[in-house]
Amino acid sequence: MMTVLRIVLVLIVAGFAGGHVWAQDLEPRIADMVSEPAKEAMPDTQVPEDEFERGTPRTAMEAYLRAARRGEFERAAEYLDFRNVGEDVLAIGKPALAEDFFQILDRTLWVDLDNLSLRPEGKLQDGLPSYREALGKIETRHGQMTLLLQRVPRGDGVSIWKVSNATVARIPELSEEFAYGPLGQWMSDHVPRISLLNVPxxxxxxxxxxxxxxxxxxxxxxxxxxxxxxxxxxxxxxxxxxxxxxxxxxxxxxxxxxxxxxxxxxxxxxxxxxxxxxxxxxxxxxxxxxxxxxxxxxxxxxxxxxxxxxxxxxxxxxxxxxxxxxxxxxxxxxxxxxxxxxxxxxxxxxxGGLAFALAAQKSIENMIGALTLYVSSPVKVGQLCRFGTQVGVIEEIGLRATRVRTLDRSVVHIPNAVFADMQLENISQRERIAYRPAIHLDGRSLPQSLVLDELLTQMRQVLNEHERVADDVVRVRFKAFEHHALLIDVLAYVDTTDYNDYLEVAESLNLALLGCVQKAGVRLASPMGVGAE
Structure with missing residues (x-):
């Protein structure tokens, strides 16, 4: 688990560090160099064994950088050639010189390890003596300077690669030029020596x-x-x-x-x-x-x-x-x-598309459901509709779900795939609102049938004379006998789509019809079958 977390952390932070830092953090992949003709081929001669991996220019520089990043400057000093270096330079101390050289590299040069040779003899056609190899060029106040690696004898007849003594001799001068300011030096001395992506x-x-x-x-x-x-x-x-x-x-x-x-x-x-x-x-x-x-x-x-x-x-x-x-x-x-x-x-x-499609099946269904709702438009944002047993206003049709605010002011989120398959009644699209009161008369309160006929006529007259009731459909009929009641079927349409306006008209019609019932001397039937007084 920790390994996975480390890999994720490196990927994230390496992205912020840019491609060059990423390339430096990875060790050279020899298999890639063999397969890619642009890269150097495998060495034909045997690389000498060395405790500090100084058999080739690349491995020597890579090992030096690894030791320096860890703060192991005693070990890092083993990669510098101190032969024929002045006493004033050696007086600084070999570990200190190794640390100063690392700081110079960090501030002036990308060390391109892929550009260094993997052969024990180094590059032989780079215009330099056979025992030297260029690490890179830096700009100084005195002009351009080439940092060099040099093949030197180890003392047992084996030749190894180190930072050239010509370069080591100029470390104090370069360190003075590229030294950190007072704040940087103070923080460098007091903050723990921890590096992330080669940066302290x-x-x-x-x-x-x-x-x-x-x-x-x-x-x-x-x-x-x-x-x-x-x-x-x-x-x-x-x-x-x-x-x-x-x-x-x-x-x-x-x-x-x-x-x-x-x-x-x-x-x-x-x-x-x-x-x-x-x-x-x-x-x-x-x-x-x-x-x-x-x-x-x-x-x-x-x-x-x-x-x-x-x-x-x-x-x-x-x-x-x-x-x-x-x-x-x-x-x-x-x-x-x-x-x-x-x-x-x-x-x-x-x-992985198939696996993703299976895993995201519901999400895809909801997206298709959203497209269906947009194209067919049974309901739109801002419209009042009835879905299932609930009524509400459509607030948003998203990619995953439709948000509806009910009459209770609560919010319901319905998956689009489910909502598109429901029976939707678009209340906002009606051009007028039906008026259908349920009128149940107590049959025992009717003195004779003529009274009922006159009552129905008066009800029709009330509806026909009302200015807000459409005159094309007005129906008042004695529909059926019910237990202890007579059912009067009333149907009319109010010319409005505003529900509050409809309630006001319905209220006036209810009062007028109730007045007709009371004037005829008829009682309304109660739910228990007893006439209401």
């Missing part, structure tokens, strides 16, 4: 503090400027403000921090960490998602008076899909920066 812990702390402080200051400045626009911005203005406070603020902090590193020259590895493409990819993904949200909000505000169109209904889930596509593209670019092939990643997605 104290530099990580300094960078994080710098980036965090810069971000905070820019964020406060942006907020101060945005407050001028008012404390209650519109939704579009709020989306724009979020874009400024979030990714654009981070981009500005990265630019300022990058300038600070360039001025302070904390080292090439630190500059690579700060200017890592992964951070910029994160910013771009964040920015593009913010722009998508802003454009969606602008469209919603411009068409808020007509929210029933298909484009309007598809806007929010469409924006979610667009954001997902942006994230996938950024992830593929991130993999490419780490050295992985996006083509291989896409092929892997194709192979």
């Amino acid at each position: 812990l104290w530099i990580w702390l300094l960078l994080l503090s710098l980036l965090g402080t810069t971000w905070l200051l820019i964020w406060l400045l942006i907020n101060a400027l945005l407050r001028v626009g008012g404390s209650h911005p519109s939704p579009v203005r709020q989306s724009f403000n979020d874009l400024l406070r979030g990714p654009l603020c981070l981009m500005a902090a990265l630019v300022v921090s990058g300038q600070f590193v360039a001025v302070e020259s904390l080292g090439v590895s630190v500059a690579a960490v700060l200017r890592a493409q992964t951070l910029w990819l994160v910013c771009w993904a964040w920015t593009l998602n913010g722009v998508i949200s802003l454009l969606a909000e602008i469209y919603l505000q411009r068409h808020k008076d007509s929210p029933t169109g298909l484009v309007h209904a598809l806007l929010r889930p469409g924006a979610t899909v667009a954001k997902s596509i942006v994230v996938v593209i950024i992830a593929l670019l991130w993999l490419e920066n780490l050295g992985f092939s996006p083509t291989a990643a896409l092929a892997g997605l194709g192979i």
Whole structure:
């Protein structure tokens, strides 16, 4: 479990460190060098055995860097050639010289291990003497200088590779030029010697503090400027403000921090960490998602008076899909920066597509259900509908579920696949509302049948004369005999789609019909079969 966690941590942090740091952290893969013609072939001669792995230029430099990163400078000094070096240089101390040389490399040069030879004799056609090999070139105040490795005798007749004594002799001069400032030196002396991705812990702390402080200051400045626009911005203005406070603020902090590193020259590895493409990819993904949200909000505000169109209904889930596509593209670019092939990643997605489809079967069903709801549009956002035994207003049709606010003001989330298969009654689409009161008369209170006939006529007259009742369908009929009651069937339509308006009209009709019943001297039947007085 710990191994998995370490691998995940390395992958995440290596992405922030950039491709060069990633390449340095991995040991050379000899099989890859054999298979790729651009890389050096396997050596024909036998590599001499050495306790410190100094048989070839590459293994010697790799072992030196490994020891230096661990803080083992006594061991790291074994990779420097101190022959014919002045006493003033040796007086500094061999471990101290090994540490200073490591600091010089960290601040001036990427050590490309793949460019160093794996042969015991080194590169023979690089324009240098056969016993030397170039480690790299650095810029100093006196001009360009080549750092050298040199093949030297070990003392038992075996030749090994070390940092050239010509380079060692200039370590004090280079250390003075590329030394850290007072703050850096103090932190280097007092912070534990821990390295993450070849960068000392104290530099990580300094960078994080710098980036965090810069971000905070820019964020406060942006907020101060945005407050001028008012404390209650519109939704579009709020989306724009979020874009400024979030990714654009981070981009500005990265630019300022990058300038600070360039001025302070904390080292090439630190500059690579700060200017890592992964951070910029994160910013771009964040920015593009913010722009998508802003454009969606602008469209919603411009068409808020007509929210029933298909484009309007598809806007929010469409924006979610667009954001997902942006994230996938950024992830593929991130993999490419780490050295992985996006083509291989896409092929892997194709192979795992079936397994993913099976695992995400319900999610896919819900997405198809959402598409069905958008295309067929049995109900739309803002409409009142009856689904199953409940009634509510559609608030959102998402990719996974439909959100409905019921008449009890509670919120119900129904999976789209289930909601699309339900019997949906769109109450908002009715052009008028039916008026169907249940009237049960007590048959024992009727003195004669003519009274009932006159009562039905009076009820029809009330409905026909009401200005809010449609005159094309008005029905008042003696429908059936029930136990201890006579059923009067009443049907009319109120010319309104507003339910509150309908209740007001229904109330006036109920009072008028009740007056007709009372005027005829007839009682309403009670549920227990006894006439209501």
